[in-house]
Amino acid sequence: MNESNERILAAIGYVLFLVGPAGFVTMLIAAVIAWLRYDKAPEWLATHYAFQLRTLVYAIVLLLIALACALTVILLPVAFAIWLLWSLWVIIRAVVGLIRLVDGRPNPDPSTFWV
Incomplete structure (x- = not known):
């Protein structure tokens, strides 16, 4: 390809x-697309696939924390806040990654939690 x-x-x-x-x-x-293409992509594009895979891993962890909070009625507002922040975080990571991709730049540190 x-x-x-x-x-x-x-x-x-x-x-x-x-x-x-x-x-x-x-x-x-x-994530499935990124996982299948990671080894076959040029190095700078592989950083984008790694960034996407890491985003999924962090997203799952954050959603599990929100779910644990939601199971207790007292922490339901905390779960809702985590979900809102999680949504914003996913969107920001996707937009920043897409901008870097369009500019032809690799992700400088695909393993970071932030962008």
Whole structure:
């Protein structure tokens, strides 16, 4: 697969992450694409796939924390706040990753929690 097709696949992954807060399944689809293409992509594009995979891992952990809070009635507002912040965090990571991809830049540290 040529580099322009790889860029399109990475961009599709970011778009799927953008709609992820509305439907978590799209984030799983993006992660599967990233996982399948990670080893075959050029090095700078592989950083985008790694960034997407790490976003999914962190997102799952944060959602599990929110779920644990939601199971207790007292911490339900905390769970809602975590979910709102989680949604914002996913969108920001996807937008920043997409901007870097469009600019032709790799992600400087794909393993970081922040952008």
